[in-house]
Amino acid sequence: MKRLLALAVSGLALAAAPALAQDVTITNARLVLGDGSEPIAGGTVVVQAGKVVYAGPEARTGQGNAAVIDARGAWVTPGLFATVTTLGLADVSAVDESNDITAGGTPFSAALDAATAINPTSQHILVHKAAGITRAATATLPSGSIFAGQGAIIDLDGDAQPVVQARAFQMINLGEGGAAEAGGSRAAAHALLRAALREAQALVGKNAIPQTTAIDKGDAVLLSRFDAEALVPVVTGRQKLYVAVDRMADIRAVLALKQEYPKLDLVLVGATEGWLVASDIAAAGVPVIANGLVDLPETFEQLGATQSNAGRLARAGVKVAINASTMQNPRRLQQVAGNLVALTRMPGATGMEWGRAFAAISSVPAEISGMGGKAGVLKPGALGDVVIWTGDPLEVGSVPTRVFIDGREQDLTNHQTRLRDRYIDLDESDRPKAYDW
């Protein structure tokens, strides 16, 4: 059940009767709470009515007819929280027909709402659920303007209601990418941002009566009046503004926006050179969804790239989550977090201790996404998203054996597991493989 079900999906709620949330108790776990603490040996987690009612060291039993699972010492964690992703927005990214991530031909930008396009049974959602990710921030990407549109928080249970919170954040790019979208320079991107926010400001309190005309150039619409309306929650601080930037100077320019627009609820995304301005970011209280292992000057805005970025930001007091969008696919979150632990053993490098690294892919991204205490953490009142693993969840090769979302055990079957089962051997002596299913 989606306790946090938001505005946009009320219509969807009619489509399917919500399945009953289940109760489950897992005992004898190597229990990870997700809050940054180290694992607890012999831990127990109790989920009732889809919510965590207890997670901790003592062995307690569930109530009522709760299923009790003896984890036999296995690692048990909250579901991972992936941010920022495009899960549910494309079947095959290079197959245009299946791809809703970008829309270069639309006149809209900030008004785009990812929640309207999520496919809950996308194989990417099913594959990533099987990798232990139970919640994700998913967003369209900038393609005709600096504004990507409004991202959604989703769950990965594959049911009819994937959207946990629609329009959770607006995302923009103010680096090289944004410069290109705005017409060719960072100055153009900043001018467009300010023009857009000014228009939005003008609409505040006026029942969204259109006051603006489009900002366009040639055939391209950089900001329509509908986009300006969509930015009202941003300028009033009711909707988070995720800003993708990497260069030290660009980060400073983003932090300075707070002086002009004090209500902006800023989150930095990427922030490859964030370590160079870590104290400024910390002082501004702006969280960072940081690139984890980016260590190459792939662009001129990433010259200072180092794998120690996330660790140095965290050490400076910045709230740091690991950015899922710069990895091959978000199921590598665990591997990236594990690598940050590896850095703690390397002279001169700054990594994260195990508990902090795990939190950077669970509770911290949930907090940044407005789901603090609800997702990515096992504590009373949190959503009953629980994963039992084959081994250390930050170790390469570890995968979930069982996944619960809202207390309900999940079917982990997907296209990949079906192919795996079919090709467990190559025996076609009786019939072709097509009959083997």
Added chain:
Amino acid sequence: MSADTPWRGRAALLATLVGALALSACATTGSAGDTASASGGAKEEGKLVAKRESEGVFPSTYKPYPNVATAIRGATVYDGKGGVIEGGVVFMAGGKIVAMGGPDTPIPADIAVFEGKGKFVTPGIIDIHSHLGDYPSPGVEAHADGNEATAPTTPEVWAEHSVWPQDPGFSRALANGGVTALQILPGSANLMGGRSVTLKNVPSRTMQGMKFPGAPYSLKMACGENPKRVYGSRGRMPSTRMGNLAVNRETWLAAIDYANDKDAKRDLGKETLVGVLKGEILIQNHCYRADEMALVLDMAKEMGYRVAAFHHAVEAYKIGDLLRDNGVCSAIWADWYGFKMESYDGILENAAFLQREGACVVIHSDDANDIQRLNQEAAKAQAAGLRLGIDIPDATVIQWITLNAAKAMGIDRMTGSLEIGKMADVVLWNGDPLSVYSRPEKVWIDGALMFDALNPKMRPVSDFELGQPGEGDVK
């Protein structure tokens, strides 16, 4: 970003480079190597004759760097060919492996000895599929030198002529990945993308200073979506998979005619193709789908050449028997899937299923980031097998990223395993290399210490990084 994105390489027509090659490269055929009427490579009075390839063109200038006799003792040693020695000794001197064995292996006095207790030793990691230098960082348009995407077959281009040795990616692969040798391939926009070059992963002012002495060339070929999209979208052949095969076969037939024509004028592309047909140049074939790999194997039999490895090969697990019987390696990722149509059926068990069939597995990167973690990618693929009861020993998994890669690149007599007399390309890891928590502590190439995590001055810094934020930082 993967270089499996041929559009990244919209390089301008390199007319001047092609022109220069026409004057300097030479035949491998031994019969058609003349630019003028002179024969046998001898310079007749008044005639202009280019050097033959066999006389050495663009020769390697790499020499092992000074090294001191060094031993590592007490470590877990994976030899790269499937063996493991607990508490083992590896002794290198003069750039070669001189001795290795159990704890009682004698170590001469007065040499450098590293205590390896709790640590692990492997051969240098080898990446069979990299575009470092050809698609260097920063990845700006001016650096996109990996695809000569102006004709569907360009066997005349050589990847080594695009390599920028100042690519910072080389040092990341060394320091974080323990990579000591790598094959730089042209991209996959073309059916025949050009020759590869195998490099020693040493910093150098020139490509020649990295070029692996004695390594054979390979020809990069590509199946499937990329060539047909790149050229089909321009309204020219190939626009279909059947077009791909037709263009390939016509090109091979022309090369056979060329080889049989004693009077043919020199042709750089055909010299490469004839090198393949003679078995002197290997084939590295980008190919995702099982059915297409089967077609390529039949085309190779029709024309009379061998495929060394299918690269990417996400569906190799569907034809592990066929690949085993044909002696072809599969160079694959552990977990890439679903980013393009022909990768839709990627599964984590690909490597394990191939191993189960007795087929050759190589884990490759095709990526400036993944090349820093080939050990971790291999471990992922191993774990997927174990969950199904396919128990592949750690030492075998290390072989996927060492000796198997070397074999498919034709350098296995020189490197890829820790055997007496081979190049002392060695990595000392600070823990189990199949764990996410381990990193290279020291890396030797031909016995010379080229990276030491304990010494900041032993981190290579490319020219590009000097005076930039983070110069000399841990990366």
